[in-house]
Amino acid sequence: xxxxxxxxxxxxxxxxxxxxxxxxxxxxxxxxxxxxxxxxxxxxxxxxxxxxxxxxxxxxxxxxxxxxxxxxxxxxxxxxxxxxxxxxxxxxxxxxxxxxxxxxxxxxxxxxx
Amino acid sequence: xxxxxxxxxxxxxxxxxxxxxxxxxxxxxxxxxxxxxxxxxxxxxxxxxxxxxxxxxxxxxxxxxxxxxxxxxxxxxxxxxxxxxxxxxxxxxxxxxxxxxxxxxxxxxxxxxx
Numbered sequence: 029x030x031x032x033x034x035x036x037x038x039x040x041x042x043x044x045x046x047x048x049x050x051x052x053x054x055x056x057x058x059x060x061x062x063x064x065x066x067x068x069x070x071x072x073x074x075x076x077x078x079x080x081x082x083x084x085x086x087x088x089x090x091x092x093x094x095x096x097x098x099x100x101x102x103x104x105x106x107x108x109x110x111x112x113x114x115x116x117x118x119x120x121x122x123x124x125x126x127x128x129x130x131x132x133x134x135x136x137x138x139x140x141x
Numbered sequence: 142x143x144x145x146x147x148x149x150x151x152x153x154x155x156x157x158x159x160x161x162x163x164x165x166x167x168x169x170x171x172x173x174x175x176x177x178x179x180x181x182x183x184x185x186x187x188x189x190x191x192x193x194x195x196x197x198x199x200x201x202x203x204x205x206x207x208x209x210x211x212x213x214x215x216x217x218x219x220x221x222x223x224x225x226x227x228x229x230x231x232x233x234x235x236x237x238x239x240x241x242x243x244x245x246x247x248x249x250x251x252x253x254x255x
Contacts, residue, residue: 030183037181062241071145071231071246072184079240117183126172126191127235127242128199131183 031055032120034132041108042140049103049135051118056099058120060127063092063103066115066134075116076103079123108139142167145247147232153253154222162217162250164232172237173215174199174244175207177228184231190215191237222254 033052041047051061062077078085078092078101085092089106105112118132148163166173171192176184186199190209204226206218215234219226229251233244 032183034183060242062243069248071233071248073246074241074243077241121242123242126189126197127237128174128186128189129184129244130200131176131185133181133183 030133031130032118032132034118034135036135037133038136038138040138040140043108043110045108045139047105047108047112047137047139049116049118049137050100051102051120051132052098052100053120053130054099055120057122058130060121060123061092061094061101062119062121062129063090064117064119064131066117072117105137108137110139110141113137113139144168145232145234145245147230147247147250149250150248151251153255154219156222156224156254158222159218159220160222160252162219162230162232162252164215164217164247165213166215166232166234166245167213168234168236168245169212170234170236170245171212172235172244173209174233174235175205175215175217176231176233177201178231178249179228187217187230219252224254226252227254228252 064072065075066072091104094101119129175187188207
């Protein structure tokens, strides 16, 4: 049973476009929502994270939008670049304890020059 | 700092064989995790540890065992390997004490069971 549902599975955009990746969850106890970026042959790396007390968080070209009532959150990449081509995973956890992450199934993003 | 290191990078096992995947971190992190990554499935937590001597099951622990005798090392043991254990395995560590609770991942071990 997938605790965090992620879509789309893959995404192709032109350079400068704004890809959007969506995630949804059911467990209302989740209170920490990170996004990880993974390049081929590498382990994932933390990109940006949000807590449910804010509706948006921006770091550079990356923005998380969070809708607590809908139990949904999304990643937007502004002015996307070929170097952003990677697989993106959303995740969720309960902040206390070991903070075990439940990952989405991933989105493979390709940015065409 | 080397960060999180994993050995081996690749391994092929025959059905029924056993092996240990090694993981070490030099960041003095208390929290360590083992994940498996299957195509189209994301990462699933196998086992985790909140400190030396303390381990607990994650989402998919069957067929695996772990131990944590030191802060630095967190080996994952596969007993009686099965084709369903063909996957890429990632070890991660975290200080766990301050937001954003970043988990630092190793480079992974690609395991094939035939």
